[in-house]
Amino acid sequence: MTVLEAEIGNVDGVRIFLGRYDSGRWYARAYLPHARGEGASRRVRHALGFGMTSHEAARLALEWAETQRAAWGVAGSSRTADMLAAYIDHLGGVAGREPATTSTYRSLLRCHIAPAIGAIEVGDVRPHMVQRMYSKMASSGALAPSSIKLVHELLSGAWKWFRELGAVDLDIMSDVATPRSRKAVTGYFPAHEVKAIREAIAPILADDSAGRNVNARSFAMAVLISLGTGLREGEICGLMRRDVRDGRLSVQRKLTESAGRPEYGIPKDSSVRNLTLPPELDEALRAHFAWQDTWMRRTGPSTPVMCSRCGQPIRPSAVSRWFTQLVRSLGISHGTFHTLRHTHATGLVAGKGNLAEVARRLGHASVNTTIGNYVHASPRDDVELALLSGEVAKGGE
Template sequence: MPTTKALLIPDCFTYMIKQHNFQTAGTYESYINHRIIPALGHTVLSSLTPILLQNYVNELHDEGLAGSTITKIYNIMKSSLDYAVNMELLPSNPIKTIQLPSVKKKKDNVWEVAEMKTFLNTAKQDRFYLAFHLTIMTGMWRGEILGLRWRDVDLEKGVLYVRQTLSKDGKQFLTGAKTNSGIRGITLPEETLSALQSQKVSIAKEKLKCGPVYLDNDLVVCTTKGTPVNPNNLKRTFLRLVKEAGVAAIRFHDLRHSHVTMLLAKGVHAKVISERLGHSNIKTTLDIYSHVLPSMQEEAANQIDAFAKSN
């Protein structure tokens, strides 16, 4: 890397994104190209000041960007400028002293158990039924489900293993999971095992029907020709089925949140939920779902009260 301090901000990002996997690097490049470079791309590194960066972040907030998006942009810039400091291109990181705008955390939209059942009943005959079923029953990410292979499913033991994901654009399989802790085993309920067995039979019939033109990727959820399902197609099907089922409109990702809320309501320990979701530690799970816990506390108090009155 050049040692001149006249480098522009984009030069710094080039080296930073190379350190990440395909999917993460693609996300970073999108934020860099569409958010950071248009505003700061012509700024020389040595000209960066805390006030300049503070004003930039404040403008993102005033523009109405979500708090999570602003935080991602901040983290990208911080990591890049940390790298510049390590390479002695800057004496210190000017972004470390700025304050991120205070943003209220939005409450996740989730389905009650009855809504999950209604939706699954409506989706029963749809080709992508198993994808929706797995999300609700396991809390897996969309990319994990679309990258799931039969070799990673043990029907006898009732466990599936997350070892491959499909990229967000649906064009590439990525070895591993979204994070290192995301590589995990998930124990499955009997209903899910039954759904998987039915899916296996259906795919075997499709292979036979297509013959040599079938592209066998060993996928659990795939097209009629064995190719990966485009994530956007799955999303469109989900939105259509939500309307047909007459349930509350939520995002596909909210199925994951609904899974967690259901487990918490059933009294499942947060450590177990953390492992199923592939979180690095239980703190991550508690931080994300802290808004659910007050209602759990109230229910616990009601149960204790009922116990006390029964004696």
């Protein structure tokens, strides 16, 4: 039971009330009329304590309300789920984060973070609550270690932002241990599997009909482009005819899918680049354009290299699904379309390609990424180093 609440002030349109339980404990209550995702008013209660006069309690209540001003201003609510949603909106707007990244963050928030700590007021979240959430995620198998680490990155960035806004006093994430994640082993298709894949797409590329084969031929062409250039699926789907010229390929954009809708954007890590095409691939692209001219009503510089019967660009997800079905039908139980990129890169590194040039060709922001993913020591390398060491020990004789 409580005594009658009394309105004691207004903070940026939020009405603040003071009340007291029968036990003598005072509390503050804020009426939030525009809570994120809710049509009705929501009442946030905050305990103040015992043994004080009504004037002292009112002062503490208004001080608490002032600390919540920033949270109510950006999210219409100080609940953790609402504040995190506002932070993700900030990342996708002012911060310019990739649509795919913000989409992943929203999914993690909706499915995993909100059920655990979303209803707690952001100022009441403590490190042990977050640590317990990570432990439950790991023990239940609900998320892979890499995904739990992604949750940690989201929360760490969010709490720094909350503190900058003045929505919280402390960055609690500085006291939360970073989850461990196992480094994924970069897979690739060995030579015999590449041969099987190429043999499977050869008849598709040789079929010049313009019937139901349109999508399949574009899919097969995407496989050939990835094997020959190492482009990501989004970069391949973003190619236009004007990007292919005089044996060169210009990577200017990528096609992404935001909320199910295709959108053009800048390649990952702003890796706009120009590549020399292998002669076989250059010839295959010319044949591909000639085939498109036989059935498309109108073609030009802006015609997508990967397009459907209606001339629209093919989505990366469609390419990935088709390829996965293809390799499984060949009895290859591992790998996705992105594995083609790893196969291309692994081949270049194994062929002793210049690492700086390999990194540039792949669009890596740093050569360290190339080294970390594709440079692996082998017994043969060790033998060669042993012989070289012997020569060095002799003074190079």
